[in-house]
Amino acid sequence: MNEKRTSGIILHPTSLPGPDGIGDLGAEAYRWVDFLSAAGCSLWQVLPLGPTGYGDSPYQCFSAFAGNPYLISFTMLVEQGYLHLSDLEERPDFNMESVDYANVIPWKVKVLDRAYQRFKKSKKPELKNKFQEFKTANRSWLDEFSLFMAIKESFGGIAWNEWPIEFRSKSEDIIRDFKLQQADLIECQKFRQFLFFSQWHVLKEYANSRKIQIIGDIPIFVAFDSSDAWGHPEQFYFNSKGLPTVVAGVPPDYFSPTGQLWGNPLYRWSVHQQTGFAWWISRIQSTLKLFDILRLDHFRGFAGYWEIPAKEKTAVKGRWVKGPGAKLFQAVKKSLGALPIIAEDLGEITPDVIALRDQFQFPGMKILQFAFGTDADDPFLPHNYPVNCVAYTGTHDNDTAVGWYTQAPEKEKDFLRRYLGRPGDDISWDMIRAIWLSVAGMVLAPMQDLLKLGNSARMNFPNTLGCNWMWRMQTDELSENVLLRMKEMNDLYGRTLHS
Numbered sequence: 001m002n003e004k005r006t007s008g009i010i011l012h013p014t015s016l017p018g019p020d021g022i023g024d025l026g027a028e029a030y031r032w033v034d035f036l037s038a039a040g041c042s043l044w045q046v047l048p049l050g051p052t053g054y055g056d057s058p059y060q061c062f063s064a065f066a067g068n069p070y071l072i073s074f075t076m077l078v079e080q081g082y083l084h085l086s087d088l089e090e091r092p093d094f095n096m097e098s099v100d101y102a103n104v105i106p107w108k109v110k111v112l113d114r115a116y117q118r119f120k121k122s123k124k125p126e127l128k129n130k131f132q133e134f135k136t137a138n139r140s141w142l143d144e145f146s147l148f149m150a151i152k153e154s155f156g157g158i159a160w161n162e163w164p165i166e167f168r169s170k171s172e173d174i175i176r177d178f179k180l181q182q183a184d185l186i187e188c189q190k191f192r193q194f195l196f197f198s199q200w201h202v203l204k205e206y207a208n209s210r211k212i213q214i215i216g217d218i219p220i221f222v223a224f225d226s227s228d229a230w231g232h233p234e235q236f237y238f239n240s241k242g243l244p245t246v247v248a249g250v251p252p253d254y255f256s257p258t259g260q261l262w263g264n265p266l267y268r269w270s271v272h273q274q275t276g277f278a279w280w281i282s283r284i285q286s287t288l289k290l291f292d293i294l295r296l297d298h299f300r301g302f303a304g305y306w307e308i309p310a311k312e313k314t315a316v317k318g319r320w321v322k323g324p325g326a327k328l329f330q331a332v333k334k335s336l337g338a339l340p341i342i343a344e345d346l347g348e349i350t351p352d353v354i355a356l357r358d359q360f361q362f363p364g365m366k367i368l369q370f371a372f373g374t375d376a377d378d379p380f381l382p383h384n385y386p387v388n389c390v391a392y393t394g395t396h397d398n399d400t401a402v403g404w405y406t407q408a409p410e411k412e413k414d415f416l417r418r419y420l421g422r423p424g425d426d427i428s429w430d431m432i433r434a435i436w437l438s439v440a441g442m443v444l445a446p447m448q449d450l451l452k453l454g455n456s457a458r459m460n461f462p463n464t465l466g467c468n469w470m471w472r473m474q475t476d477e478l479s480e481n482v483l484l485r486m487k488e489m490n491d492l493y494g495r496t497l498h499s
Contacts (some may be wrong), residue, residue, distance in 0.1 A: 003441070004497065005494050006495055007267050007443045007444065007496045008036070008042065008043020009441075009445060010045040010392075010396065011046070011446070011447040012046050012058070012396070013029060014469065016028045016032060017072075017475040019075070019091065019102035020094065020107065021092070021103060021107065021471075022071070022101075023068075023071070023099075023455075023472060024071050024072060024073040025073045025076065025196075025322045026073050026199075032044075033211070034479055037210040037212060038209070039042050039324050041490065042211055043212070043213055043444060044218075045214075045295070046214065046216055046217070046271070049061075049216045051063060051068050051149075051225055052070070054101075054223060057460075058132065058220045058359060060264075062145070062148070062149065062218075062223065063141070063145045063221055063228060066193055067197055069108065069112055069193070070104065070108045071200060074088055076199055076311070081124065082115040082118055083385065084118075088111065089119075096474065097474070098240060099470045099471075099472060100470075106406035112364055114393055114474060115195070116187075119131075131413070133198065134193075134198070138246050139281065141286070142193060146179075147175070147192045148160070148230055150178075150185040150189055154185065156313070159224070161224075168242050179393075180418060196326075201289075211349065211497055215291060215292070215293040216287060216294055217294075218294050218296055220297055220298040220302065221267075221301075221430060222264065222265070222297065224247075224263065224264060232279065234271055235272060237266060243310065244263075244266070246310055247264060247308050248263070248305065249263070249306055249318065250298075250306050250347055251313035251316070251348065251350070252315070253347055256315075258316055261314055263321065266330065269323065269324045273327060277324070277331040277332065280331075282333055283336075284339070288336070295342040296342065299344050300347055300348070303350070303355075303356045305321055306319070307320075318403070325356055326359055326360075335385055342362065342363055342364075343362040345364040360457075361388065363388045365389065366392065367380055367391075367395065367396070367402070369393065369404050369431075370392065371415075371416075371419075372415040373412055377378045382435055382438035383480060385411045385439055386439075389441065390440065390442070391442070391443045392446075393431045393432055394449065396460050397459075399455055399458050400454060400455065400457055400458055401449045402446075402452055402454045403453075403454045409445040420433075429485070432489060433458055436492075436495060437493045446459070450482050451477050
């Protein structure tokens with residue numbers, strides 16, 4: 001997929017600095033791209049960009065196709081004429097160190113509604129034409145998603161399984177009447193998507209012009225409370241009441257002794273196969289417009305997935321079920337051609353997962369934090385890496401390097417210090433150096449590791465709610481010193497792109 005030695009940084013847009021309580025696609029995002037370019041990096045990895053729902057998680061989105069309206073930059077909307085500066089005068093005094101979703105979301109929705117009202121009154125035909133073009137080009141998912149969100153909003157935001165039965169079952173008469181009576185509410189949802197995609201595509205074009213490729217994430221499963229599940233119940237294991245009979249998760253592992261009960265509905269893969277995997281082809285095609293490279297989250301689920309009865313409270317009592325395997329990727333490849341995919345092949349990996357990954361030559365992932373619990377044969381140690389892999393100090397699901405080292409067993413700390421030949425007083429950069437000098441074709445580190453931050457800067461604690469996805473970088477942390485140190489790493493180990 002990538003013959004050159006490249007490097008990059010993981011930083012979700014919500015973590016960028018900015019005035020509206022959450023990182024956005026405005027000036028700080030462009031400053032970030034400039035930082036990457038100047039540091040010799042050519043990869044920027046983000047988490048899923050969908051509209052977040054349950055627990056504010058980018059892995060529990062209201063749609064597998066839509067964008068997150070909370071990332072829309074209001075400053076850019078002022079520049080584009082959708083807002084006036086006076087529209088932002090009531091901005092709350094936000095915490096700049098973390099995302100306070102409880103206050104951010106009402107503010108974002110309020111101002112986005114204001115932008116929509118201004119847009120409706122606008123006398124600029126070019127804006128109206130661009131909006132119409134967007135609606136036409138994205139009709140395949142936009143109409144259903146906007147209807148779903150409008151209905152959800154009209155019922156106070158509750159999950160679709162709590163809607164009246166005629167809305168859950170999409171009664172033709174009821175849906176037709178709703179579309180007529182709430183046309184403006186539906187149009188407002190489409191307008192938010194138009195703004196998000198407009199801003200994101202301009203940012204992506206800028207990143208590409210600076211020779212930065214963006215790695216995006218595709219969660220294998222969709223959220224239950226999503227337009228995908230509501231709109232296509234036949235594709236999932238639902239009972240007659242529209243409730244899941246089995247749900248997704250993973251068995252007990254490194255992260256959790258009771259496993260992880262994600263709760264996502266599971267696909268009826270036989271139904272997907274009957275359509276030639278049309279929904280998946282459409283999903284990947286759509287996501288490739290957002291990103292240059294795709295990381296398939298929970299890749300092992302395509303070979304076999306952990307099925308948990310919906311009534312269970314933990315993920316302990318489940319069973320392995322065979323996934324679609326090569327049939328899915330053959331269908332996608334036939335339709336879309338060779339795919340720039342990274343396989344997130346972590347967890348309980350069996351030979352069939354490795355065979356599936358290697359059949360399509362997808363690079364797998366190596367996490368350095370996992371490397372020091374055994375011995376010199378550990379596959380996560382840099383001297384054991386293949387060229388066709390993507391190496392990380394850690395990911396959004398891990399602690400920061402400093403946080404991990406602080407809490408690691410003394411045996412692992414000792415192994416790490418001896419392996420690196422370092423005293424452990426600059427551990428995050430020592431770990432960055434270890435994977436940067438490896439033969440791995442692609443290497444990445446979370447921005448928290450470049451900043452040498454501890455456990456309080458962790459992005460996600462798997463299997464927990466209420467304390468995740470909140471970390472934000474401070475404006476002054478994007479310093480010349482950090483830039484020069486990263487540039488030296490890239491220059492020393494041949495990861496700076498010169499052409």
